[in-house]
Amino acid sequence: MGNKLPTGAASGLVTPAQRSLWFLGQLSQTSQRLHSRVELRWPQAVDRALVAYGLNTLQARHPILQTTFHRLAWGDIEQRTGSAAPLLLEQGGRL
Numbered sequence: 001m002g003n004k005l006p007t008g009a010a011s012g013l014v015t016p017a018q019r020s021l022w023f024l025g026q027l028s029q030t031s032q033r034l035h036s037r038v039e040l041r042w043p044q045a046v047d048r049a050l051v052a053y054g055l056n057t058l059q060a061r062h063p064i065l066q067t068t069f070h071r072l073a074w075g076d077i078e079q080r081t082g083s084a085a086p087l088l089l090e091q092g093g094r095l
Helices: 016-027 048-061
Strands: 010-013 067-071 077-081
Touching: 016 077
Parallel strands: none
Antiparallel strands: 010 077, 067 077
8 A cells, every 4th residue: 555565575466365354354353463472481591693693594594474454445355475574583572
C-alpha cells in the first residue's frame, strides 16, 4: 500500500493455504505473532558477534525467515521476501 520494496526484495500474492491461515488469524480476537523470543543461557561467555553472524547467516539462507505479509488496498494479501528486519540479539534484556 505505497510501501516501497527494498532493493532485491520480491513480492507475490499468497497461496490459498496461506490465505486460509491469514483469514483464520483475522477471525481470532487474540494477537498472533509469527515470531518467537528465545532466551538462551550458556555456562560461559560467548562471542556475541559470532552468534549474531550465525543468526543473520541462517536468515539469509532461508527465504521464509525474510518474508513479511501485507494486506493490499483491494483486500489481497501479499508476501514480500527480502523485506524482513534483521534479527536482533539481546543481552540481559538489552540490545
